[in-house]
Amino acid sequence: xxxxxxxxxxxWSAHEITRREDGAALLWVDRHFVHEGSFHAFSxxxxxxxxxxxxxxTFAVADHYVPTRGREQGIANPEIAAMVRNLETNTSxxxxxxxxxxDPRQGIVHxxxxxQGLTLPGLLIVCGDSHTSTHGAxxxxxxxxxxxxxxxxxxxxxxxQKKPKRMRVNVGGKAIVGVGAKDIALAIIASIGAxxxxxxxxxxxxxxxxxxxxEGRMTLCNMSIEAGGRCGMVAPDETTFAYLKDRxxxxxxxxxxxxxxxxxxxxxxxxxxxxxxxxxxxxAIAPIVTWGTTPDDALPIDAYAPDxxxxxxxxxxxxxxxxxxxxxxxxxxxxxxxxxxxxxxxSCTNARIEDLRAAAAxxxxxxxxxxxxxxxxxxxxxQQAEAEGLSKIFRDAGLEWADSGCSMCVGIxxxxxxxxxxxxxxTNRNFRGRQGPGARTHLMSPAMVAAAAVSGHLADVRPLLxxxxx
Amino acid sequence: xxKFVRLTAxxxxxxxxxxxxxxxxxxxxLKWPRSAGLGRVLFQDLRYDTxxxxxxDFPLNRQVWRDAKILVAGRNFGGGSSRxxxxxxxxxxxxxxxxxxxxxxxxxxxxxxxxxLTAILxxxxxxxxxxxxxxxxxxLVSVDLERQTILRGNHIYPFAVDPVSRNQLLNGWDDIxxxxxxxxxxxxFRSEDLKRRPWALPAKA
Numbered sequence: 001x002x003x004x005x006x007x008x009x010x011x012w013s014a015h016e017i018t019r020r021e022d023g024a025a026l027l028w029v030d031r032h033f034v035h036e037g038s039f040h041a042f043s044x045x046x047x048x049x050x051x052x053x054x055x056x057x058t059f060a061v062a063d064h065y066v067p068t069r070g071r072e073q074g075i076a077n078p079e080i081a082a083m084v085r086n087l088e089t090n091t092s093x094x095x096x097x098x099x100x101x102x103d104p105r106q107g108i109v110h111x112x113x114x115x116q117g118l119t120l121p122g123l124l125i126v127c128g129d130s131h132t133s134t135h136g137a138x139x140x141x142x143x144x145x146x147x148x149x150x151x152x153x154x155x156x157x158x159x160x161q162k163k164p165k166r167m168r169v170n171v172g173g174k175a176i177v178g179v180g181a182k183d184i185a186l187a188i189i190a191s192i193g194a195x196x197x198x199x200x201x202x203x204x205x206x207x208x209x210x211x212x213x214x215e216g217r218m219t220l221c222n223m224s225i226e227a228g229g230r231c232g233m234v235a236p237d238e239t240t241f242a243y244l245k246d247r248x249x250x251x252x253x254x255x256x257x258x259x260x261x262x263x264x265x266x267x268x269x270x271x272x273x274x275x276x277x278x279x280x281x282x283x284a285i286a287p288i289v290t291w292g293t294t295p296d297d298a299l300p301i302d303a304y305a306p307d308x309x310x311x312x313x314x315x316x317x318x319x320x321x322x323x324x325x326x327x328x329x330x331x332x333x334x335x336x337x338x339x340x341x342x343x344x345x346x347s348c349t350n351a352r353i354e355d356l357r358a359a360a361a362x363x364x365x366x367x368x369x370x371x372x373x374x375x376x377x378x379x380x381x382x383q384q385a386e387a388e389g390l391s392k393i394f395r396d397a398g399l400e401w402a403d404s405g406c407s408m409c410v411g412i413x414x415x416x417x418x419x420x421x422x423x424x425x426x427t428n429r430n431f432r433g434r435q436g437p438g439a440r441t442h443l444m445s446p447a448m449v450a451a452a453a454v455s456g457h458l459a460d461v462r463p464l465l466x467x468x469x470x
Numbered sequence: 471x472x473k474f475v476r477l478t479a480x481x482x483x484x485x486x487x488x489x490x491x492x493x494x495x496x497x498x499x500l501k502w503p504r505s506a507g508l509g510r511v512l513f514q515d516l517r518y519d520t521x522x523x524x525x526x527d528f529p530l531n532r533q534v535w536r537d538a539k540i541l542v543a544g545r546n547f548g549g550g551s552s553r554x555x556x557x558x559x560x561x562x563x564x565x566x567x568x569x570x571x572x573x574x575x576x577x578x579x580x581x582x583x584x585x586x587l588t589a590i591l592x593x594x595x596x597x598x599x600x601x602x603x604x605x606x607x608x609x610l611v612s613v614d615l616e617r618q619t620i621l622r623g624n625h626i627y628p629f630a631v632d633p634v635s636r637n638q639l640l641n642g643w644d645d646i647x648x649x650x651x652x653x654x655x656x657x658x659f660r661s662e663d664l665k666r667r668p669w670a671l672p673a674k675a
Contacts, residue, residue: 014667017659018652024634026652028659030670037500040554048646056672065501079501118672130552130576146554146580148645156649158656162634164575194488195546195572228549230575251669259669294488319487412497419520431492431550433515 004269007235008166008201011141011266015124017158024160031118032058032153033109033127034096036065036083041128041150042090054157055095059118061109062087062100065413068375068402071101077414094154107378107404110134110348114218115380117247121236121263126153131348131428133224136233137217138240139266141201143231164230165275167200168268171208173283178462180358181216182350182426182445184208185223186288187280190298197229200276203268204234208282214243215354222349226295226428235267289335289458290430290443292323297430299335301448301460307331326432327440328420335458338442341421343372343399343453344435345446347409350426351377353384355446359426360390362450362464363397369456372399372449373415375407399453411436424452472585473642474615477566479539481611481622482529483600489543490550491577495559497551508555509562534607542600543570545593548577557584567613569620569629571596582635583645589613589620590630599627615640 017026032054034041045052052058065083067075075081084101091098099105099112106112110131113119121139126132128150135142145159153159169188189196202224204217212220217234224232234240241260244250251259286300299305305324308331311317324331329338345351345359356376374394376382382404385391391401408415409427411434417423419438426449427434430441442458451461499511517528524531530538541560547570548556557580560568566586571593573581578588591599599622603609612621613629615636620627637643649656663670 018655020634022634022637026649026656028656028663031672037553040504043503059672083501120670122667123670128552130550144552144576146552146557146576146583148554148580148583152645152649155646156656158649160634160645160648162632195549195574198546198572198575225550228546228574249672249674251673255669255673262667262669294490410497412500429490429492429550431490433496434492437496437498437515438520 004272006166006268006272006274007139007203007233007266011122011124012163014122015141024162027124027159027161029126029153029157029159030057030123031113031125033113033125033132034058034060034150035063035109035129036087038128038150039083039086039090040147041154044147044151045154048155050155052094052096052154057157058096058154059113060087060091060096060098061112062098062106063108064406064410066101066405067413068405068407068415071403080413104379107380108348108351108406110218110222111352111377111381114138114214115247115378117244117250120244120250120259121240121266126159130225131222133229133232134218134222134348136221136224136231137214139233139236139263141231141233144225164201165199166203167197167229167276168203168205168274170206170277170279171204171282172206172279173208173281174211175208175282175285178287178447178465179285180445180447181212181219183285183288184282185220186290186295186298186443187285189223189227189296190288191280192227192278194226194294194296195228197224197227200229202227202229202232204232209234210237213354214239215352218352219349223295223428236263287445287448287461289448291327291329291335293326293430293432295428295430295443297323298443301335301458303335305329305331305333305335328422336460337457339422339457340370340424340442340452342370342417342423343368343449344408344423344425344427345449346373346375346377346407347427348377349428350446351375351381353381355426356381356385356390359446359450360393361468362447362461363454364393366397366454368398368453370453372453373402373408374399375402376404378404397453408435410434417441424449424458471583471642471644474566474585474587474639476612476614476616477539478610478612480535480537480608481540481542481599481603482535482538483604484529484541484543485597485600487544488546488549491548491553491556491574492550494548494556495553500553500555504555504558504562507562508559509564512559512563532607537564539564539566540611540613541565541568542596542603543568545571547573549574552576554580557581557586561586569596569599578632578635582638585639587613587615587631587639591620591627595627
């Protein structure tokens with residue numbers, strides 16, 4: 001009888017073309033997403049006098065540099081305009097479909113791929129962006145790569161990879177009201193560390209994962225990289241299949257039926273061996289915020305910032321001191337007493353329709369005490385949010401409703417947090433300077449960002465949800 | 471790609487944990503082509519204050535380590551973003567080897583494609599090397615990839631490296647050439663796969 005096998009193993013072996021003696025395998029790539037930042041790779045390819053192998057499997061999105069305000073007037077910054085133009089030229093020369101600045105399907109690559117049905121269970125998906133792990137939510141093997149590998153995929157539609165170890169993260173129980181996928185993700189990262197899953201492909205499993213919507217699973221898999229994981233995935237199920245049905249690029253009719261049969265078997269077999277397993281109880285997770293400069297500097301909202309003076313390990317004490325100093329937080333400060341300067345709702349982590357609904361549920365009928373920006377995950381999400389009246393809720397609360405792009409998550413389109421300012425953010429990285437030089441970032445869920453906005457300080461969303469329809 | 475076999479050079483201690491790629495190369499420089507000189511802005515926000523003056527306490531700013539070719543870093547070096555320009559910045563600033571207890575997976579993969587060695591030492595050994603060179607900045611450190619050892623004075627530290635990366639660095643292999651030699655295998659896989667997984671194609675393509 002065949003050995004029980006994990007989802008990771010099944011996906012890997014379906015894509016392995018050949019294997020070298022040293023263990024590196026040549027893998028077939030089903031989908032390749034490129035963006036403005038992929039220009040290095042196009043240059044590599046041209047320098048070798050080569051052309052693209054599979055333009056039909058390559059899709060481009062303008063997201064990292066695009067303006068989120070005043071887009072209709074074109075791009076004012078000449079350097080940024082050149083980045084977007086460069087993508088247009090490279091993709092048209094190579095015959096790649098581009099969801100460009102003025103395309104109604106434009107948005108953040110990790111929102112657009114799934115939305116368009118380009119992301120499917122069983123696929124191997126790469127992109128020159130670390131948050132490509134997002135697509136694993138569909139039971140795909142999806143990971144971020146650098147420019148040399150992007151060039152290799154453009155030229156050959158394949159990649160040399162070493163097989164990662166397999167790790168299963170079991171999240172059992174049921175999350176309480178006010179706790180979402182972002183809180184689960186931050187709880188996992190805090191528990192295993194920002195490098196806890198290094199060298200591993202993670203499978204998320206358990207009742208609390210099965211209960212998540214596709215949007216929630218995408219948030220979770222998106223954050224796999226913040227635990228150091230090579231990729232993250234959730235086995236496909238009825239929730240996945242229902243999401244995919246009738247998406248533009250998803251299979252249709254008899255092909256869809258055939259796919260369903262295959263996809264249903266894309267699960268880890270009972271008894272399959274993992275290199276590592278860890279377990280969490282979703283019911284024990286409270287809403288979480290980060291206080292420091294890596295995503296594992298995360299604590300429940302009712303906690304206090306750490307105090308280096310009480311830390312016995314001198315190396316760790318120094319780390320805590322420097323992180324608190326950068327963040328401008330006194331040691332031992334109660335987290336809910338930390339005042340904020342602005343909020344940001346956006347990014348490939350938390351800007352899908354469900355995220356906007358969760359934030360709007362808190363903001364409805366309330367006014368934000370600080371300024372803030374809401375950048376929907378895609379132009380389609382923007383349209384839907386406007387149709388549902390969510391944009392009006394954001395505007396009435398005093399927040400700015402903008403166009404879609406990576407925006408203030410990485411700050412390279414000009415949407416930045418000023419030096420020394422503190423931002424409650426639905427994004428994925430609280431690294432020093434991530435949202436702009438000197439910017440201070442607190443990561444949390446969209447509902448928690450909304451709670452911080454109406455409170456003017458980090459706040460527990462739970463009391464604000466009392467009596468509200470969710 | 472340039473081979474890496476062995477290297478004897480000055481080593482600069484940078485013993486901060488979690489130096490992610492946003493610290494190695496801030497995102498605002500990602501628009502730059504490599505020819506713009508990414509080495510100049512390596513560790514920009516750690517190396518310079520907001521007025522653009524060098525921070526005297528940042529090790530790479532010390533005269534003795536300006537020509538260092540080796541960095542001895544804290545654990546989880548190069549985590550975060552997949553930006554390969556972080557590797558370009560290190561390489562173009564003259565760095566050929568980073569020693570640390572652990573590395574971000576994508577960073578390590580990008581490093582090997584560019585001839586930069588990521589050598590993994592146990593945390594205690596990495597800390598010992600960092601402390602020793604901080605105390606005697608002029609001493610040279612030798613990294614031998616064939617033997618997988620780091621030599622400092624009379625001390626020998628065996629280091630770990632992914633065997634695939636080791637192979638590639640020792641031989642200066644180019645991925646594309648290797649892939650080309652498998653052209654027939656790729657086409658055979660492709661035609662078989664189209665029959666096996668017709669649903670895997672984008673519906674409109």
